[in-house]
Amino acid sequence: MARAAKPKSAAAPAAKPAAPAVPNRERPSDPVRYEASKEELLEFYRQMLLIRRFEEKAGQLYGLGLIGGFCHLYIGQEAVAVGIQSALEVGKDSVITGYRDHGHMLAYGIDPKVIMAELTGRAAGISRGKGGSMHMFSVEHKFFGGHGIVGAQVSLGTGLAFAHKYKGDGGINVAYFGDGAANQGQVYESLNMAELWKLPMIFVIENNQYAMGTSVNRASSEDQLYRRGESFRVPGIQVDGMDVLAVRGAAERATEWVRAGKGPIVLELKTYRYRGHSMSDPAKYRSRDEVQAVRDKSDPIEAAKRELEALGVGEDELKALDKEIRQIVTGAADFAEESPEPDLSDLHTDVLVGQY
């Protein structure tokens, strides 16, 4: 292994050329942790908690057979979507992601009811029951899915960024993808074009350590994924994806860079999913201890809670918030269960827009 072969001694021969002290092109400065007001942090906490509770409920409904097929939960990764999207403008900046998409939708303010109803395949679902967990969209919010093919959302996001620049609408695109998708060829085709054309785009790598059952180290020759844009001159920043304020701070730096017309940027968020890849994944490729250690030491919601308490938010207030969120999620689940299935005539609608 290359790393093990490195000389450990500080007295290594000084034969190799010294790295240039100054980079030969402009690079974004190091991000700083976002200084949130109490209200802002409370809102981040609220959103993360909503995602957590929503996903827990989705897991339950899956177990009851109300949700079918593939269902990928976002539990553990909440700080990423909330931290990034809090720096964006809903309806102006576009967001696109893969199939683990519920959290990104909730973080963009999309009604939990229509998301949950889509999971249960009901007519009231955001895709009228025809998309399911992996295929949800809200053009109104500029949330462009919800894509089931690993890596496809990256070139599609590049196209959305192209459209922002073409129209001059001032928006930017954020394309989320995982450490698994980071090895897809089209990601590099996209990095190349995005930099070539200076597209307003943030490539967000949610590195949750496992592409289904394959750990990053088993799949990536360069496991420092934030460097993956370097050969295209796209700068990258590695971020603690378990700290919502660190994520928000990095998002600030990234949006500044992109909005200034300096081209795309890569953010690698080091995060962790607590559940299996999908509901049917027993996650035998990692130990229970490993998961428990992350939950105990790095949980983004617990960390935010501790900070809120330090800012003087009382236990009663947090309890009330938790209760409110449980009600929202229960309401969404009831709605999703009670809504009727799509009409059979909907089988044939929406195949084509035009009449031919």
Next chain:
Amino acid sequence: MAVELKMPALSPTMEEGTLAKWLVKEGDSVKSGDILAEIETDKATMEFEAVDEGTIAQIMIAEGSEGVKVGTVIALIAEDGEEATTATDSKPAERAGDAANAQPKEAPADKNAPPIPESATPHKMETGARDLVASVTATTEDPEVPEGTATAKTTVREALRDAMAEEMRADDAVFVMGEEVAEYQGAYKVTQGLLDEFGPRRVIDTPITEMGFAGVGAGAAMGGLKPIIEFMTFNFAMQAIDHIINSAAKTNYMSGGQMRCPIVFRGPNGAAARVGAQHSQNYGPWYASVPGLIVIAPYSAADAKGLLKAAIRSPDPVVFLENELLYGQSFEVPVLDDYVLPIGKARIAREGKDVTIVSYSIGVGVSLDAAARLADEGIDAEVIDLRTLRPLDTATVLKSLGKTNRMIVVEEGWPTCSIASEIAAVAMEQGFDDLDAPVLRVTNVDVPMPYAANLEKAALLKVDDVVATAKKVCYR
């Protein structure tokens, strides 16, 4: 002995060219590698280099001569020690008229002549594609065009370019993206002139990155633009088929009608000439099997123009399959400000009563050729040009079947799971009572496209087979 310099073939499909400019004159001595002349093919102006040393003894074809056939002797080079001044009494311009096949600039083309006449020159590349092109003939024009509408002879290549230019003038959301579409003016010159008129914001050269730019196009369409994505050929679109199908075709349905993807994927499809297995395939049946896509495969220049305009305006994703062998072929195109044709409507290319021949793209020419031969034998064939492969105009097909009671399907492509198979199934399911004979398929042979000239010829669709098959279903 003087060396004969012959008009070179400078592309797989080049049959003739313009001798644009001589860069040497009689009496000049030349050596290997010297540029002798500039030759214009239908796609580009190419430099023609000397391979032998010697002196230019005689220039046989004057510069500016158009329609100089490949293989025509254009100059003589005297080798060292030879008398270089052999024939100086007649001027090159006068000789040009006599020289084999050269046409003076203003000469009107003979309308009845096949576009690519046979030539005896041994230097011409052998290809079965020539037979396909030789069958190209004029075809029934759109009956919906007002009577008395003027028409202009236009190549398929120009018709496609005109369609894009007109739609780009009308709508700023329309843009063209692909490999070599801008500065190079199109690998097959279909986008010629677009960069000059619309600039680099709207005519965009991409890296060689099919999957990437197909995805960029689909994403831009989701974001509200109307991209035209050119594939240098549809063979390369295999790298991008995921975006065509999973991203573009399924979006509207998966989103419950919320998110659209109005995009056109276009480029040449099907066999060209002697380009072998990986560059010779008809993807019509592949894309036509996908709900959510519109698939168009025109034959004539008029259809190419009218349907490409319709495709660009369509709110749905369209796969627009062109044919390289047809790009240089000319047809009459109605001169109208806005010539748009309906998607999903077949065209009766030739009326007849005895047997229906259903085809599309370059197969239509083959079918019309066969119909002319069948007429000589007393069989009156009706030829249907499907034009759109999805949605299929089954009504026109079934109506014709009701009239003739016999049907064959002609397709430049493989037989298995083909459009021909689909038409046969439609006839069984919806036209069974009208059938007096089984529906038969005439297609390419079920093998990857071979390179060798004789094998390629044997693999491709043939007029003889169409004639024989039509007679078979007529029990003649």
